[in-house]
Amino acid sequence: MDDELRERVEREAEKHALLNAVKHESDANVGAVMGPLMGDNPDFRQHADDIPGVIGGVIGRVNDLEYAQKRERLEELAPEELAEIEAEDEEDEHDLPDLPRADEYDEIRMRCAPNPNGPWHVGHARMPAVIGTYRDRYDGWFCVRFDDTDPETKRPDLTAYDSILEDLEYLGFEPDDVFRASDRLETYYDHARELIDLGGAYTCSCSGEEFSELKNSGEACPHRDKDDQTVFEEFEDMIAGEYESGEMVLRVKTDIEHKNPALRDWVAFRMIDTPHPREEASEYRCWPMLDFQSGVDDHLIGITHIIRGIDLQDSAKRQRFVYDYFDWEYPEVVHWGHVQIDAYDVKMSTSTISELIEDGELEGWDDPRVPTLKSLRRRGIRGEAIVESMVGLGTSTSDVDLAMSTIYANNRELIDEETDRRFFVRDGNQIPLGGSPPDEADPLRHPNHEDRGVREIPVGDSVLLEPDDLPQREERIWLKGLGCFQYTRDTLQYTGDDIDVVREGDVDVIHWVPATESVSLRMRTPDGDVRGHAEPGVGDLEPDELVQFVRVGFARIDRQDEDETVAYFTHE
Incomplete structure (x- = not known):
C-alpha cells in the first residue's frame, strides 16, 4: 500500500470511527468501522487484508478522545453527517408520537381507568406508563378512575383499589386525582334523566334475544316511541x-338502521341483583354500562385525550351519540393494539391467576411464577425498567410482542453497577482441598469498582462446586478470589499459580462456597424453587438488598429465616 492510499485510508477511517463513536456515544471498534469504510470506498476492497492493520491505530487515537473532542473533530471532517446523526437523535428522543392536536389544549388531561377486579399484571403497566410519560412531557394532568360499575361479571375486589395505586407508585407515577365510579351513581342518573328529556333514551323490557333479533334486522323496538313521562317513571x-335483573334496561336512541348493528340503540343502564362489594354502593341495583359511565365521566372530568385498545373502537362511536345529544366535544382518541408478553406459563389474566391462587396452585399475587407487577417488584425489578419497555412499544394499532428479556435488559442497566457480587452454588458437590491454600478468599465486591473492597470468605478444608463445574482428573481450575487448583486423587490441590494461567486461556474460572460455613439458600424463580448454598456473608444481608450471584444471576434478598435465606430470582 503506497503512502497516498494509506493517507486516504487513515482519513476515511478517522471519519467513520468518529461517526460510530459519536452516534453510539461509545468507543469505536474495527468491526464497526470496516463495513461503512469499504462501502463508501469500493477501491479499498482489493487491500482488505492490509486495511485492519492501518486503521487500528486510527481507531485507538479516536477512542482516546473525550466525547466533546470527538464531536468537535467530526464537525470539522464531516459536518453534514454529524447533522444527520443529531437529527436522528432528536427524532428518537421520544418513542411516543405527539398527541393529536396537543397544542390546541390549555392542559393535556388523561385518565387511567382500571377495573379493580384484581392486581395488575405486566400488560396493565402499558397504560399508566404511557399516560404518565405524556403527562410529564406536556406538563399535564392524569387521574386514576376506577370503572367499577359492574358488581357481577367483573366484580370488584376490595383489596384491588389500594393494590393498583401501589402498583402505580411502583411504576413511578402519582395520579393527580382518584375517582371511583361507584361513588358517582347519582351523577349518572342525573345525566340519564337529562338524556331522556332530550328524547335520547327509552326504557325497554324486551328480552335480550328479542331485541337482538329486532336490532339485527334493523327494526325499531316497540318501546322506542314511549312518551317521555312513561320513560321517566320507569327509569x-x-x-x-x-x-x-334482565327485566328492564334504559337504551340510548341511535340509528336503528346503522350499518354497524352493535351501535343500534345500545344499553346505557341495566338492573343487577348482586350487591356491590363496596358498602357505600351496596344498595344500588340500577347500574350504568361502561360506555355511558365512562363517556359522562370523561366529559365531566375534562379528559382531552383517551388511549384505548383498537378493539374498543365501537366505544367511541357509541359515546359520540351521547355527546351529540348533550352538545359536548368528544376527546381525542388514540387506539393501540394489544401487547403480548412472553416467558410465562401462567396465562396473563386476572381471573385465571385468581383461580390458581384460590386452588392453592400459586402462593399469591407476588408468586414468582405469575406475570404480575407485584411479582416483578418482589423479584427486584424496578418499575422504571418496565415503564421504559412499555413506552418503547409506542402506540401502534398493530398487536405488539414484548419480550421479558427487554424488561430484564433495561433493569440490568439500572442495577448492574450498584449491585455487589456474591457466590451461590446450586446442588453443590463437596470436594476436599489440599496443598495449603489461603485461609481466606478475597473476591472483589464488584469487578468494576475496586474501591468498594473485597468480601472476606473463610475457606476451610473443603468447598462446594456446581456439578457442571467439576473438573476432570488432573485438570486445573481457578476458584474465584482464591487461586489455582488441580484436581488430583479426588482432591483440589492448591498449585499457587498466578492469574496468568487464566489470561492464557488454559484454566476455567468458577465460583464456589466453603462447605462448612456456607449459608443454606432457597431461590424462588419463575420455574420453581432452586436450593443451594451461598457464601457466609449472604446470611447477613437485609431484606430488599440486591445481589448478583456470579454466573447465576441477580436476586433480591426476601427474608432471613431461622434455617435458610430466601431470595427471589430477578434475571440473569
Missing part, C-alpha cells in the same frame, strides 16, 4: 330497584 322505578 325512576329502575333506580328504586323495582325491577329484577
